[in-house]
Amino acid sequence: MKFGKTIEEALQKEIQGGCFMVKEKKRLGLLFLAGFFFAILSLNFMSSPTAVNAATRKIVVGNKKCIDCHSKMRKDKYVHGVVAVAQCTICHVKTGEHKFKPLPRQISSLCFRCHDKNNFISKKHVHLVVKIGLCTQCHNPHHSKYKFLLRKKQPNLCFKCHDKKMIDKKFIHGPVAFGQCTICHNPHQSNFPRMLMAKGNNVCFTCHTDKARGIKTAKFVHKPVKESCVYCHSPHATNYKYQLKADGSKALCLKCHTKKKKWIAEVKTKHGALATKKGCLACHDPHYSNYPYQLRKQPMTLCLGCHNKRIKATDGTMLPNMKAYLANHKDWHGPIKQKDCTACHNPHG
Template identity: 45%
Template sequence: MFKYINKSIVAMAVVGGLMAAVMAAPVVKSTSPAATDGFEPNLKSTKKVVHPPYAMAKAEKDCSFCHTEKDGKSGALKMDTPELCNQCHEAKDTKKFVHGPVAAGACTACHNPHESDNMKLLRFPNINQLCTSCHMDKGDFLKNTKHIHPPVQDQCINCHDAHTENFKFQLKADGNKDLCLMCHVEKKEHLASVTHKHGALDRPKKCLECHNPHGSNTPKMLIKETSKDLCLSCHNDTLTQQGSKLVDMDKHLKDNPDHHGPILWGDCAACHNPHGSDNLRMLKKPFPESFYSSFDEKNYICFECHEPAKIMDANTTTATNFRNGSKNMHFVHVDKEKGRTCRACHDFHGTKEYPHHLRTKTTFGAINFPIRYIETPTGGSCAPACHARRHYDREKPIMNLK
């Protein structure tokens, strides 16, 4: 932190000793500022932080280490900053990216070279006031933005170096991801361990594809108004995954305007973990992979919001409307050794033709067949490829012929 300017001084460990040695050489009493032009040490200073060379100059009534007489005035600087400062301090522009005012040598834009009530001789009592005194747009942002990232609210230098750093914007690590993971250690572990990773994190801006590092008006500092808008900004074209196409969700939702509850709220993250997960399609909870699956309540994310009784009570007059009299048709279809998973009949994103998020067509192996659902006031019927048309009626149970 401290640069010794002269090898003979290196031996001196005590700052005072160093100061004396450094300052002894250039002192020429005759250039000491005269009292007449206001260039006079204020011996009564009560500032909390006094720059040692200034304290020494005051004590010795000699300011000539930094000042000199020029054109008849004694207040001129003996040399420009940063050279003046670099006599005693390590240069502040040594890394790959240098902050504008540091590159311009404007050390005193931020530091008072004499004394100050603020730490590090700063011109403002806190860092964010200092930074936003020039970066006024960021000051407005802090005032007008609903969700400010806590470390930004705290102090800008949690992430930026005031002088120089090896990463763009003088960040302490690569701002797209590494910086985030320095603090969000739990995310680092999560990303490393999950089996279903999200392709979004392989895009160039990584975390910043979705988050604003300073804050935003959306909870979790998202760059779009809802997680849905965010997801659809990428899932609007046919994204491919290891050669096979992912559903174009933007188009799917436009073509199927009866959207499932969480999507109506704009919350795709109600079911998907945008950072990846150990479940099919990065779901927050499991969901069976195939058309048939032996039923286990634990395998259905649906029960985060829907009552399991809807599926599991063999007989009911309340838990579901999908019943023939009191015989639960959900139970009949789903709750078995070789049960049909919800996807056989429902689409979890959006549907069009039928109510209750029943899909128009279902996929079974290589075929895609219509379910031909007909709703009645007290029940309904369908005629998929699985069987001939069969009916259910909640009030007058129907005997379907095999």
């Protein structure tokens, strides 16, 4: 306002004429030049790349200042890309001197600006922490000792949420024992229940390739094996060998084979094989076989594998060496000719 008033007064004095008018003209000229120079300088400041980026440039300086104090962020084994190149403001929006806009509660909305969300939330089953957008529950957004910026090493990271008691057992599944939960589970999303990497048994067959081949070629496959390995095996840990859910020699089998359980409990004379450590497995393969009932060998050959010497029966009777007896007596009974001992004998009791 003062500057405008001075110009107005000078114009009024110019009208009055005389020497005074000349002096005022000179002053007016100087004021005009000063104003012109100021205007040019302002335009130059506005158009300069350095000036235009004044706010941005201030932020860039801020990034460098961040690293000056937060220097440890770039010294870990694994550093987030944006931290490595000191671009803090990709995630943190500056609103003032050392003030930043609060990060979104659903932090994934920030992560998905760079990371393709289809790789994390597009499938049928999504890990809960991913679903609610808490990426930083598992990942450190700045740096970490562990690959993928994990906050802890597997399986300790998983045990932040999942009960560690699941592996407090005598026998632990290999991948779990080595802390490799992600061999079987996808930590973000999956099209299969429990975030599995593949459908049912196919997860198991990734490692247990021998069983996969056997099942494909065998004539007879145990029904639970066809459906799901976890009917019999715990995928994490148990107190029974082979991660079985119960004693595999008999107790586990009788959970499903309830009629056999009742029969064995009630009969007077039980098959001796059931009293051995192998139990049911003395005669049956739990997975597959080329013989009915998953028998380990052709029925008569299987029987003579034990009955090749004198045996004391469970009732105290001494049984003959049947293999030698049959070798010395060629006039075989019809079922023996057909190699079917079970035509006359119940193999359980």
